[in-house]
Amino acid sequence: MVWIVLRPDAGQQGNEPSVVPWATLGTADVHALAFDPTKRDRIYFGHHGGLWESTDGGRSWHATGLSGADAMNVPVADSDRFQIAGHNVYMETTDGGGSWQAVPNDLPGLDLHAFAVDPADLDHAWAFAVGFGLFETSDAGRHWQERQTGNWGALTAYRIGETTVLLAVGPQGLGRSADGGASWTPLAYPGAPLAALAASADGSALYAATRAGLRSSGDGGATWSDTGFASQALALAVAPDDPMDVALVDEVTRFYRSPDGGTSWPAP
DSSP states (O other), X not given: OOOBOSSSXXXXXXXXXXXXXXXXXXXXXXXXXXXXSSOTTOEEEEETTEEEEESSTTSSOEEEEEESSOOOBOOOOSSSOEEEEEBTEEEEESSTTSSOEEOOXXXXXXXXXXXXXXXXXXXXXXXXXXXXXXXXXSSTTSSOEEEEOSOOEEEEEEEETTEEEEEEEETTEEEEESSTTSSOEEOOOOSSOEEEEEEOXXXXXXXXXXXXXEEEESSTTSSOEEOSOOSOEEEEEEOXXXXXXXXXXXXXXXXXXXXXXXXXXOOO
């Protein structure tokens, strides 16, 4: 996992509230976390060696049909059909992860450090290709157009009414785009170097996994607050039907889940 440093670290605070892990994954690294959009108890975890899933809310985990491939980005917008992207990996499944195929594409490079799918249109997506910039597709990744140059990371998407909004860390820091990535509005710094961003379906709750813990925002990223998780967080996801149901994986591969937006982290 590459930390996205926007400015010097403000310092880690003590983890005072009690947090209880649901499972320890034991992988060599941590990349991505995603809820199934229709089954809240199915959660996907991406790491350098492939894709795992849990069907009991995060209590136990097993490998899917994808192994030996870097699942750095796992934006699951459909239970059966979704794509993953990572270091020289761009693949898709049409059977819920049972089998995988390479996506034919015209990207200039496949070192994809950020990837997000439009929740209203599975064929519409954005990717950051290292060394080239931010790209957009409207045909499920077959053809891409450059939207911005520079380095991008921690990309996610959500809907406000009829508009799809992107949230990302770009060359100028954390920002929001409502025009497909053509222009960006700067947002407040979450307070520490971050590794992942997540948003509820309607953007009412935003979360940032940072070196100093989980931060949340209820005003679209204008301000950020500490939560009850103050340890280093790497992967992050929000349940599609509940903006308060948030899950994360920490730096030693422990999985946690909170029912109240990160205030408490009880045992399963």
